[in-house]
Amino acid sequence: MTVVMRAQYAKGIEIRYISHLDLQRIFGRALRRAKLPVAYSQGFNPHPKLSFGSALSVGTTSESEFIDIDMAEPIAADEFVERMNQVLPIGLKIVEASAYPTGEEGVKLNTLMSVIDTAEYEIRFYDAGQLTDMGVVIDKINQAESWFVVRSNKKKERELDIKPFVYSIEIKEADHNQLLVVALVQAGSQANVRPTEIVEVLQVYGYMPVKSYDIHRKKLGIMDKGRIIKPFTT
Amino acid sequence: MESICQHDILTQVEKPARYAGNEWNIVIKDHEKMDVTFALAFPDVYEVGMSFLGYKILYHIINRNEKFYAERAFAPWVDMEQKMRNNDQLLQSSETKTLLKDFDFVSFTLQYEMSYTNIVNMLDLSGIPIYAKDRTDDDPIVLAGGPCAFNPEPVADFIDVFLVGEGEEAILDIANKYKQFKDACKNDRDYREKLLLELAQIPGVYVPRFYDITYGDDGRITSIKPNHPNVPEKVTKRVLKDLDAADYPEDLIVPFLNVVHDRVMLEIQRGCTRGCRFCQAGMVYRPVRERKKENLTKIARMLVDRTGYDEISLTSLASNDYTQIEELIHELLDEFKDDRIGISLPSLRADRFSVELSEKLQQMRKSGLTFAPEAGSQRLRDVINKGVNEEHLIDAVTSAFNAGYKQVKLYFMLGLPTETDEDIVGIAELAEKVVDAYKAVHKGKTKGLRVTVSTSLFVPKPHTPFQWVGQVSKHELHRRRVVLQNAIKSKAITYNWHDPEVSFLEGAISRGDRRLSQVIYQAWQNGCKFDSWTEQFRNREWLMAYQQVSIDPEWYAFRDFSFDEILPWEHISSGVSKKFLALEYQRALAGKTIEDCRVSNCTGCGVCQALGVDVVVWKGAEQL
Numbered sequence: 065m066t067v068v069m070r071a072q073y074a075k076g077i078e079i080r081y082i083s084h085l086d087l088q089r090i091f092g093r094a095l096r097r098a099k100l101p102v103a104y105s106q107g108f109n110p111h112p113k114l115s116f117g118s119a120l121s122v123g124t125t126s127e128s129e130f131i132d133i134d135m136a137e138p139i140a141a142d143e144f145v146e147r148m149n150q151v152l153p154i155g156l157k158i159v160e161a162s163a164y165p166t167g168e169e170g171v172k173l174n175t176l177m178s179v180i181d182t183a184e185y186e187i188r189f190y191d192a193g194q195l196t197d198m199g200v201v202i203d204k205i206n207q208a209e210s211w212f213v214v215r216s217n218k219k220k221e222r223e224l225d226i227k228p229f230v231y232s233i234e235i236k237e238a239d240h241n242q243l244l245v246v247a248l249v250q251a252g253s254q255a256n257v258r259p260t261e262i263v264e265v266l267q268v269y270g271y272m273p274v275k276s277y278d279i280h281r282k283k284l285g286i287m288d289k290g291r292i293i294k295p296f297t298t
Numbered sequence: 299m300e301s302i303c304q305h306d307i308l309t310q311v312e313k314p315a316r317y318a319g320n321e322w323n324i325v326i327k328d329h330e331k332m333d334v335t336f337a338l339a340f341p342d343v344y345e346v347g348m349s350f351l352g353y354k355i356l357y358h359i360i361n362r363n364e365k366f367y368a369e370r371a372f373a374p375w376v377d378m379e380q381k382m383r384n385n386d387q388l389l390q391s392s393e394t395k396t397l398l399k400d401f402d403f404v405s406f407t408l409q410y411e412m413s414y415t416n417i418v419n420m421l422d423l424s425g426i427p428i429y430a431k432d433r434t435d436d437d438p439i440v441l442a443g444g445p446c447a448f449n450p451e452p453v454a455d456f457i458d459v460f461l462v463g464e465g466e467e468a469i470l471d472i473a474n475k476y477k478q479f480k481d482a483c484k485n486d487r488d489y490r491e492k493l494l495l496e497l498a499q500i501p502g503v504y505v506p507r508f509y510d511i512t513y514g515d516d517g518r519i520t521s522i523k524p525n526h527p528n529v530p531e532k533v534t535k536r537v538l539k540d541l542d543a544a545d546y547p548e549d550l551i552v553p554f555l556n557v558v559h560d561r562v563m564l565e566i567q568r569g570c571t572r573g574c575r576f577c578q579a580g581m582v583y584r585p586v587r588e589r590k591k592e593n594l595t596k597i598a599r600m601l602v603d604r605t606g607y608d609e610i611s612l613t614s615l616a617s618n619d620y621t622q623i624e625e626l627i628h629e630l631l632d633e634f635k636d637d638r639i640g641i642s643l644p645s646l647r648a649d650r651f652s653v654e655l656s657e658k659l660q661q662m663r664k665s666g667l668t669f670a671p672e673a674g675s676q677r678l679r680d681v682i683n684k685g686v687n688e689e690h691l692i693d694a695v696t697s698a699f700n701a702g703y704k705q706v707k708l709y710f711m712l713g714l715p716t717e718t719d720e721d722i723v724g725i726a727e728l729a730e731k732v733v734d735a736y737k738a739v740h741k742g743k744t745k746g747l748r749v750t751v752s753t754s755l756f757v758p759k760p761h762t763p764f765q766w767v768g769q770v771s772k773h774e775l776h777r778r779r780v781v782l783q784n785a786i787k788s789k790a791i792t793y794n795w796h797d798p799e800v801s802f803l804e805g806a807i808s809r810g811d812r813r814l815s816q817v818i819y820q821a822w823q824n825g826c827k828f829d830s831w832t833e834q835f836r837n838r839e840w841l842m843a844y845q846q847v848s849i850d851p852e853w854y855a856f857r858d859f860s861f862d863e864i865l866p867w868e869h870i871s872s873g874v875s876k877k878f879l880a881l882e883y884q885r886a887l888a889g890k891t892i893e894d895c896r897v898s899n900c901t902g903c904g905v906c907q908a909l910g911v912d913v914v915v916w917k918g919a920e921q922l
Contacts, residue, residue, distance in 0.1 A: 079554070081314035086554045093322070093552060093606030096637075108660075110638050123309040151606070153322045153554075190302040276302045 066103060067135040068173055069144055071161040072294060074127045075120060078155025084119040090153065091131065097151040100144065103134035117176035117295070118183070118251055118284060124259070126281035127159070130176050130295060139163065162296050179295050183251035184283040185259040186236070189275045192243035198235045201270035205233065208269040213261045226265070229255040231287075233262060243275075248292075251284065307381045315555050316344040317378060319392040322552040323604070325361040325368075326393055329400075333365040334473040337391050337401040337438070341416035342409075342828070344372045348551070349559035351613060352444070353407050356465055358547030366473050369393040369401075373416045374423070376827070376834065382423060389423040398424035402476060404438045406457070408446035411807040412800060412829040414453055417442075418822040421456065428819065430458045430507060435489045439497075441472070447504075448535070448582050449760040449867040452807050454506035455815035459497055461504075462870055463535025463582075464568075466544055468502045475500060498529045502536035505529065509869060511812055517853065519811060519864040534871040539911050541568050541587040548600040552607065561609035561642070562601045566594055566626065570615035571895045571913070574672070575683045575886050576714065578759035579615055581879075582872040584905040586619075586896045587914040591626045595633055602639060609640040618647045618655065619896065621915050627658065645670075649690040653697045666705025666748070667698050673714055674724030680889045681716050683882075688728065695732050699739040704746045706732055712778050712795075713756040713770040715886065719781050725751060726785035733788045747790045753782065755801035759808055760867045761874065763882035766859040769805045771852075772798060799837045800829070805855040811866035814854075816847045873905035 075082075082090065092112050095102045104110040117130035141161040148158045164173045205211070210225040231248040238244070245266070249257035259279045266272040285292040308314040329335060338357055340347030347353060347370070360368035369391035374382060382389070389398050398404050404426065406417050421428045426437055433440070442453065443461035450460045461468050479496045486492055498505040508529045514520045524531060538544050546565075553560065569586040570579065589597075598610055610630065612620075620626060630641050641659050646652050648669040656667070671686045673679045679686055695706055710725050729751050736747045755775060758767050770778070775798055786793055807814060820843035828834035844851045859865065861880060878901075885892060895901050896915055906912055914921060 078320040079318070081308055081318040082554050083315070086315065086556070089556070090322075090554060092608075096606035096608065097603065099603075104638060122314065123305065151322075154320050276306050278302065278305050 066165075066167050066170075067138045068164045068166050069133045069135055069139070069141065069161055070164060070173075070176070070296065071131050071133070071144070071148075072159045072296075073129050073131060074157045074159055075125055075129055076155035076157070077125055079153060080123055080125045080155075083122050084116070088114060088116075090156065091133075094148060094151045094153075094156075095133070098147040100147060101135055101137040101139060103136040115175060115177070117180045120281060121258070121260075124279045124281060126284070128281060128284045128294075130180065130284065132173075132176055135163075138165070160294075160296075176295055177253055179286055180284060181250060181252040181254060182231075182283075182285060182287040182292050183249055183281055184292060185247045185249070185262065186280040186282050187245040187247065187259055187263060187277055188280070189243040189245070189277045191241060192238070192275055193241045198238065198243060198245075198272075201266060201272045202233065202235065205265055205270040211261075211265045211269055213264050226257050226261055229257045230262070233265075246282070250287075303385065307378075307385065307387075311377045311381060312375060313344075313555060316372065316375065317392075318554075319395075321554055322606075323549045324393055324551055325357075327361075327367040329367065329394065329396060331365075332367045333477045334367075334403070335396075335401045336360055336366070336368040336403045336405055336441075336469075336473075337371050337396075337398045338368050339371045339398065339404055339406050339417075339420055341373055341406055341413040341420060342830070343375055344553070345555055345557040347372045347407070348553045348555075348557040350407065350409065351563045351565060352465070354550055354563075355547055356469055357551070358549065359466055359545070360469060360473065362545070362547075363470070363473070365477075366470075369396065371398055371404075371420070373420055373828070379419070379423065388425045389420060399426050399438060401438050403441050403472075405441035405443065408442050408444035408450075408453070410830060411446060411452070411804050414807065414818050415822045415826045415829055417453060417456060418819060419827045422822075429455055431455075433458070433490070437490075439476075439490075439493070443469075445579060445582065448578070448870055448872060449808065449810070450504060450506065450870065451511075451812045451866045452810040452814040452818060454812045455819075457506065458494060459503060459505050460533075461536070462502050462533055463872075464538050465536070466538060468500065468536040471500045472497060472503065495526065495528060498526075502533065504533040504870065506812070513813075519866060519868075522864060522869045532869050532871050534909065535582065535873060537873070537909050537911055538568070538587070541914065542589045542593060546597045546601075548597070548604050550601065550605055552605045559611065560607075561611050562598065562605060562607045563613045564594060564598050564601065564610050565589070565614060566612050566617060566620050567614045570619065571901075572616060572619070572685055573683050573882075573892050573894060573901065575681075575763040575882055576672070576711070576756060576759070578762050581761050581763075581874050581903075583615065584872070584874060584903060585911055585913045587911075588620060588916050590916050591622050591629065594626060595629050598630060599633060602634070602637065608638060609642060610634075611642045611644055613644055616645065616647065617643050618645070618652050619894075621896075621917060624655065627655065631658075646694075648686045648694050650693045650697045653694045653701070657701050666707060667695070667703055668707040668709065669694065670709040671728065672709065672711050673717075673721060674710060674726070674728050675721040677889055678714060678717060678721040678724070680891050681886045682714055683886070683891050685891070685894075688731065691728070692731055692735050696735045696739060699736050705748045705750070707750045707752065708732070710751065710753045711756045712753045712782070713775060715756075715764060715767045717770075717778075719778075722778055722781045723785045725753070725782055726787070726791075729786065729791050730788055733790050736790070744788070744790045749788075749791045750794060751782075751786070751791060752794045752796065753779070754796035755798045755805075757801055757805045757808055760865070761870075761872045761879070763879045763886060765809070765865065765879065766861065766883065768856040768858045769802065771856055772802065797832065797835075800835060802855055803829070803837075803840055803851065806851040807854075809859070809866065810854050813849060817843050817849055817851075820846050871908070873908040875904035875908070878903045 102112045113134035211227040229250040236244040442457045567588040569583045824839035
């Protein structure tokens with residue numbers, strides 16, 4: 065019987081510039097240091113079988129990322145969390161984990177990629193004291209029928225209306241000369257809104273002046289009756 | 299907390315992880331509580347710096363002392379530099395983001411000459427005066443070490459203190475002396491001058507300001523003399539007597555980025571006495587000192603456990619020469635058989651033994667095989683004392699072809715002393731014989747085979763038997779390349795060459811004297827940096843710099859230095875005697891080879907006698 069360890073982890077300010085690809089290597093090495101019984105792929109260059117929920121862009125912090133790790137032997141989730149947190153670099157921390165026995169007698173576990181569909185972002189604007197009233201900005205964007213943003217892939221640029229994929233954009237607090245915008249959006253294989261596109265919408269449709277900002281992913285998971293739940297249920 | 303301004307910058311540059319720090323195994327200390335602090339500056343990008351073992355070793359050796367602190371700093375890539383300059387930011391350390399100018403020492407690793415403009419640039423970005431003479435008591439001591447410190451002169455105007463030779467013990471001597479002196483004489487007048495004088499007493503330490511160089515009308519050096527009674531006439535390199543007794547740092551930093559050498563580097567020995575006459579490392583890192591096999595297995599286990607790496611590279615100048623290499627590999631394979639750890643040998647000797655060893659390590663599917671015969675004919679290989687013969691090479695490739703390899707890379711140098719067109723045609727002939735060997739294995743067919751011949755321009759290096767020899771001119775080099783190109787017949791052979799412009803500038807600096815500091819400064823002013831990066835290399839600006847300061851690079855690069863001439867590095871000793879080097883050059887001209895003192899008799903290079911050290915070779919637990 066094989067076991068999949070599903071874990072929620074946080075990516076802090078200390079390692080926010082690490083790319084998704086580098087993160088995979090970091091997990092592989094941490095698992096080795098922890099001497100956990102990880103399942104390896106077959107082939108000439110065996111590597112641990114890891115799959116992630118959703119790639120986080122470089123520079124963004126998060127307190128809610130998810131990873132599935134195939135274990136070669138059963139191991140208690142608590143022990144996994146404890147041992148991993150001893151060997152993870154500063155800024156990376158396992159928050160919670162759950163072990164799922166899979167295979168013939170086990171449960172059917174859908175991949176993170178296939179279940180995760182929603183994210184909540186906090187976009188913090190700095191030096192925002194002289195900003196025009198944010199209520200006006202929000203009104204303006206809400207009046208717009210559609211929010212076209214530019215998406216580019218390797219070959220071409222195209223315009224896409226992201227308004228249908230955004231649940232809400234709110235102002236949460238406004239002190240210390242800062243402004244916090246909270247956006248609840250679709251995120252996953254069906255539809256995906258990037259937090260930088262929310263900034264684009266505020267600027268283009270709400271006429272918000274350009275300010276420095278950083279982005280934090282507060283929640284990632286499954287939309288269930290208007291709120292996000294973690295992908296820990298099967 | 300990182301400022302939003304810094305965040306803005308880092309989200310706009312390529313690979314921001316280069317500047318972010320926080321890797322596994324880094325050391326964080328409180329500067330306030332430290333006696334001595336070092337910024338270990340590497341004059342190239344992060345991914346290159348983090349691939350040098352010596353750099354990592356120094357970091358851990360300094361940090362092992364509670365009151366000493368070493369942090370890292372790298373050359374920011376051009377995009378980052380632009381942002382820093384636009385925002386008036388100074389260069390900071392990787393660990394605690396402390397400004398480099400606030401350290402006690404800023405030390406540069408001198409790995410290759412073409413990184414010198416980056417040193418100037420990093421000093422400038424740090425807000426530290428570029429010329430040593432302009433620094434005051436408030437500025438850090440700028441230290442430099444590494445292989446290029448064996449000819450420190452071209453950067454002597456920028457560096458306060460050089461450390462010649464192996465740094466493990468000497469760096470601590472420097473730190474201790476610094477602390478003592480600072481405690482005792484902090485308020486003295488001429489503090490900096492006195493401190494430098496104090497440091498100059500440490501064996502292996504060279505402080506250029508205490509040496510005067512005079513030049514004759516013909517431009518040659520007429521004297522190199524200390525200008526202070528308390529400094530030695532000659533600075534002799536530092537060397538570890540017993541490498542096996544030296545600590546091996548086990549908590550090596552594990553980078554987040556994919557660096558050039560991203561694996562456990564297990565230094566199995568130091569030094570190489572094969573005696574290739576062009577090779578500086580082979581001369582200056584003598585004598586050969588092996589680590590004990592048993593200790594290596596223990597160290598390897600510890601390193602793997604502490605880093606989480608899945609590959610161990612057995613590093614040294616010529617790892618196949620380690621006396622018990624087969625036994626060591628067996629032990630390591632056994633130790634790690636359940637851990638999915640790959641073991642690799644970085645360089646391959648051109649013989650069947652090496653190919654078989656490599657097969658045992660299952661390196662074969664990763665890439666083709668690479669050999670470096672360096673010269674095309676047996677005559678010229680004897681001249682350079684490269685112990686490769688055709689039979690062994692053909693044996694090696696045959697064995698490789700039988701094992702399924704289809705790609706072979708062959709490295710050669712053009713412009714070696716005494717080279718004739720026959721030797722050059724010999725390169726093509728040797729490559730054709732490799733093709734024939736493939737045909738012999740594959741029923742006369744060449745399908746799938748790729749033989750790559752690469753040539754680079756010979757660069758004479760200080761402290762080698764070829765230190766007196768000039769490079770061939772660009773025109774002549776071009777002619778020789780055409781000779782080789784025309785001699786290659788088989789379609790299975792591809793011919794590549796290394797950019798000769800860089801090798802020419804490298805040649806000029808490598809045998810350069812103190813006057814070249816102005817050229818390097820001027821080249822930097824002209825915009826040169828990252829000169830070893832093809833896309834950044836600015837040949838025109840370099841040549842212009844030479845013109846601007848009225849120095850002829852050809853005089854340094856192409857000229858044969860005479861035997862009675864005072865060499866720019868005359869006051870620096872690697873322990874190998876000049877007499878031996880001259881004798882070796884004579885033997886080279888006569889085509890006479892010399893044996894390896896690891897396995898044969900002493901060849902009289904003088905290093906053991908001069909430095910009170912010995913060749914250390916292990917057979918079982920016994921020292922041979």
